[in-house]
Amino acid sequence: MKLEQDILAKNNAYAAQNRERFAAQGVLALNLVSSPGSGKTTLLCKTIEALKGKLDLAVVEGDQQTSHDAERIRATGAPAVQINTGKGCHLDAHMVGHALEKLSLNKGNVLMIENVGNLVCPAAFDLGEAGKVVILSVTEGEDKPLKYPDMFRAARLMLVNKCDLLPYLQFDVEKAIAYARRVNPLIEVIRVSATTGEGMADWLAWIEKGAAAVRG
């Protein structure tokens, strides 16, 4: 408990530094969190492509092992830095600070931090982001917000992803949204599908609004 507190206090100090840096640069930083396999990277690739010419995105990829995700991002033309956490189950603000040294961000850029797939630990670690975006795939259970309340409480926005698969599943979207609002009544919700493009316009508009606010 004491150790945990020290770790979080240290993390918060690094997070404050990152936040200062984002503010000085005019960069919107989002922290994308989810279970493994929620479709974050595919969604990010589509997002980068859809925003080409309007907004420049950069990505920090967190995974225990491999740099597969950073490679997928780079194939879109966007800069990406891979962080391998090894035994660690989440990104922390110190790691992100180091990743920032390898990225040259400009005013109006958006930094997407794709966290390790884990609905528990990343909830407690502030990375200096403007907000957390939680991605819930409709292939998971709709009770995830009740099982992982800290994460859904910490998030600004929930993306209900892979909505194209709804006809083939028993997933009750309304129930999932009601559960999310039970733990976080003001959470924003957008239903998306990277495959059909459903909801992408709303998601892109949400990012653009945030980027404009930070750019000033």
Place this chain on the structure above:
Amino acid sequence: MKLEQDILAKNNAYAAQNRERFAAQGVLALNLVSSPGSGKTTLLCKTIEALKGKLDLAVVEGDQQTSHDAERIRATGAPAVQINTGKGCHLDAHMVGHALEKLSLNKGNVLMIENVGNLVCPAAFDLGEAGKVVILSVTEGEDKPLKYPDMFRAARLMLVNKCDLLPYLQFDVEKAIAYARRVNPLIEVIRVSATTGEGMADWLAWIEKGAAAVRG
């Protein structure tokens, strides 16, 4: 530090109970925080009157001493419970839980928790609310968000209050908003005046949207 941690852990357990209760009741709870004298109570009275017949509001009033504010609220016809914190500089979730026993809330109601005027301690104490609303009066300095970053970071919405006085002051609203976004890039902002009614429609719409989400 250890004591502080224990206090916060205890508070969080009570906050979780309050949150469960609000969810079960279908009640939107907002935690209103500000410096002393920001105009919270006047704004609340106008809000209650403007929403009459549309939404029922109840109020928990926090002050070190006196029940003046609860009396002002009751004069509008809305139920109000006063909590006197004595030496305490903030409401905690346990106090709010007890106040809830004295209020009969129904589905769709909105509970406004007017915290003690203090921009420091209330930031750390979750009361089980859906979100914090920070009120910044234009009669204060526009650098308040930088001086009290924890509070402005914790808030969902900033109300820039007493905007009718802007012609007589040196207050730079754009600067205040930029400072708030430096610590919380996604914070929502509404400029209001309880006196002229400026911005009230936006503020009322914001409340109604939240209440609808919780009511389901």
